[in-house]
Structures are given as structure tokens and as C-alpha cells.
Amino acid sequence: MLEYLQILGNEIYKILFVLIPILVSVAMIVWLDRRVWGLVQKRRGPNVVGPFGLLQTIADALKYIFKEIIIPASANKTVFILAPIVTMTLALVAWAVIPMSEDLILSDINVGILYLFAVSSLGVYGIIMGGWASNSKYPFLGAIRSAAQMVSYEVSIGIIIINVLLCVGSLNLKDIVLAQQNLWFVIPLFPMFVIFFISALAETNRPPFDLPEAEAELVSGYQTEYSGMMYAMFWLGEYANILLMCAMGSILFLGGWLPIIDLYPINLIPAPLWMVLKILFLFFLFALVKAIVPRYRYDQLMRLGWKIFLPFSLFYVVLTASFLFYFEKLPKGNF
């Protein structure tokens, strides 16, 4: 029995070692997002609380914690409370399989990429539950929109993942990174990287695809009835999801923890730092897109997903497979 408790304690320690940095970096990333957004618009952005305004998010979070949680009288209470919890949990749970370096990984499972895909496809439930349980028109419309949007773009993300898997021959995230030692997949699969980036924007409901919370039409979408800490949890879950998508992009296309070139001064930088740098780079692009691109119309969004991305990525699967088959480069698997 003591042995089990020891193992349990050890595991909890490891889990906290992953969770706390993520929560802190989510806070920092919100600051970075607002800062980039401000700088693009020739404003300063948050710069008052703490050095460079770094503590702005923590101040915001404190404000949310001390606010009253209001539950609408006609809402379905259980589902209403569950929705932000589901969003937050699913956003954090996916980090279990993200490898920060060759041995800095919480659980190294065989089907890591499928796990990531499954968890990110479950993320839609938090939004549907929140929108439905609020028992109000705008949240429901927002929830329906975002569910349709996320389901549509998942399809193209799945096919993009197939493209990468064809070149790797394994579903293990570590193998995917190690297969890029000679050449990052962003070079041979560049069109797929672009489509992945755009689909990730749509999957995380970021501008220009932030239709679920289009404030001009739907007040604030599925979050309209939420207040206080519950709203903050939606918000944190959203940013954790964005970070997760950035991590996924850097593992699939930018070579994870691998340095740009394996030469003396560059490979002194430790592996986890490379991973963090790549995630930050992708997030910087996310923030820039938010500031630059105007919002899509709903029919344009659906057309882009189903009529352009899906056929194109399917075509690219055929192309990649035929290329690998013709030049006999298909991965054989290690057994």
C-alpha cells in the first residue's frame, strides 16, 4: 500500500511540474497577446501593473476571483457549472503527452498524436454545454456556430496529421520529432503547415475565425451569461488550447525540441528552450493574425473549411504517399 502511495505521490509531483509552468505561461501569453495587439495598433498595451505590465493578467485573474458568480435562474445549473470545468480540464489534460525534450515528457504513449487529436476534438463540448445550459439565445447561437466550425476544421487537421504520419511511420510524438532530425517537415510539407496554422486558428476560435463570440452580432457568444471565475476559466482554457495548438504545430512541422542546425554554438541551447522558442514563435504569429485580419463571414468560413482545405489536403495526402512510394522512402517501422 505504501508503495502505491509513493508512486502516486511521485506522479502527482510530476504532474504539478507540468501544470504549474503551463498555468504561469498562459498568464504570460495573455499579456504577450495583448501587448502585440497593442503594438500593431500603435498603442502601448498593458504596461502599468508590474515591470512592463507583466503582472496585468494576474491582476485580472484576481479581479475575476473576487467577483460574484451569477447563475441565471432559468439555466441548467449542473451543466452550466460543468462547462467551464470541462473546457479548462481538457485544455490542460492534453499537455500530458507533449514532449519538451527527449526525456522531459509526462507520459510517452504509442498513440500520442491520436490522443492530442482526441482531446482537442473533445474541446467542443465545453462550448456546447455552456451555450445550451445558459438557456439564452445568443449563447446558444454562438455554441452552435462554434461546434459546426470546430467539427469542420478538425477534419482538415486530421488529414494534415495523416500527411505527417506518412513521412514518420509512427504515432508516437517523440518519433515524430526525431524523424525531423535531417529536415523539418515545414519544408517538404509547407502548404500543409499553412493549412494547419489556419485550421488551428479556426479550431481555437481565434480571430479571424472568432465567430462563436462575434461581439458585433452575438454579444459575447457562448460566454454571455458567464461571470467571475467561471468566465475566467473559459478564458484560461481558451489560451491553454491556443498554446497546445502552437505546441502541436511545432512538434508536427518545426521539429519540436531539435535545434535549427546541429552545430556547436547553436546546439548549446538546451532542448526545452528550443521547444519554448518555437511555441512562442507560433504564438506570435497567432497574435499578429488577431491584430491584422478582419473577421470572416460564416459562409466564407464553412466554404474555406470544406471546399478548399479538405480537398486540397486530401490531394496532398495522395501526393505525399505517391512521392514516398515512388522513391521508396516509405518508413518501414522499427520492429
Added chain:
Amino acid sequence: MLAHSIFFYFFSVIAIFSSLMVITSRSTVNSVFFLILDFISVGCLFIMVGAEFLGMIILIVYVGAVAVLFLFVVMMLNVAEQKQSWFIGRQTSHIPSGLIVSILILLELLVVVGGWKYKDNLMSSSTLSLSNIPNTHQLGLVMYTEHILYFQLAGMILLLSMIGAILLTFRQRTGVKKQSYIKQISREPSSAVEIKEVEFNKGVKIDE
């Protein structure tokens, strides 16, 4: 093994409880939520017996896509009243057909499980070599080589049913204004805006 059995009972109790709640809960949306919980716990059970690919596919396909559509249908259509009438009303006409279906399923399960018990070498007679290869690789090795015909057939059936569903719901509407994206994108200031010198007291004609 202790931890393993604790997790097994945890997931199976949740699976059984939630499948009972699917048919007994009054609210249809709650039923669907319990159905999702059921799918998730069954997926976890699959992962526990080592079929991690199957478990993940259940999560992705059933929970991530099929159950979302269920939720849509249940939220948009008002099926709540129909379900209420099952509990309160005296509509017993559904019970015989339900009984027949459930008895058939029970018989099928008995045949499958019984056959397994009766014929010990059923597992060893399969072409799969059970070794240390992870089961995703194993599936990949036989799916597109030995069983390619069945695989393609299943895909064809799915495609046909999809086309059928689209055909059933398709209706050609007339008099609908459609947006032409190419026209919208290729608009330029020179063709969109025109500056005219207007003479005093004459006015301009638009759209001549």
C-alpha cells in the same frame, strides 16, 4: 495489478451507470451527455486492455463527431416531449419492438461469447501474430494487405449512405441570391467608386 483493477472497476461502473442513465433520465439532452460519458469510459476500458488505437478512435469518431451531431439534433428538434410521453403516457406500442431488438442483441452476444468459450483456439487461428508490435502497427500491417477488400467495401457503404442522406435532404431552391466570391474579391477602387463632376442644379443619374 491492484491499481489496474481499481481503474477497471472505476471505468466499468461509470460505463454501466451512465448507460442506465441514458435510458432513464427525463431530459433528452442529459441522456446524450450520459451517452458521451458512456463512450468515454468504454474508450478508456479499450485503452486499459491494450487496444489503444481502438480506444482513441472511439474518442475521436464517436465522442468528437457522432455525439456532437446527436447533441445538435436533440437540442434543435423538440424531442423532449416525445420522451416524456414514454414515461407518463400509455403508449405501449414501442415496447414489443424494443423487446425483439434487445432479445436479438442478447442472442447475438451469447453466440459470440459462447463461440469464444467453446472453441479455445479461435484466437490462435486468426492470422494476426500477437507479438510485441503495438496494435496500431498490427492493424496497419493487415488492414491494407489481407483485408483490403473488406476495408474498401466498408468505405463504399459509408460513402453510399452519405450520398443517400444528402440526396434525401437536398432541395433545389429557386430565387436565391448567391454570393460570388471571385466578384467580391476582385472588386477594385477604380471600378467601385466613380468621381463625377456635378453641374449645379442638374444632379446625377445612378445606374443608367
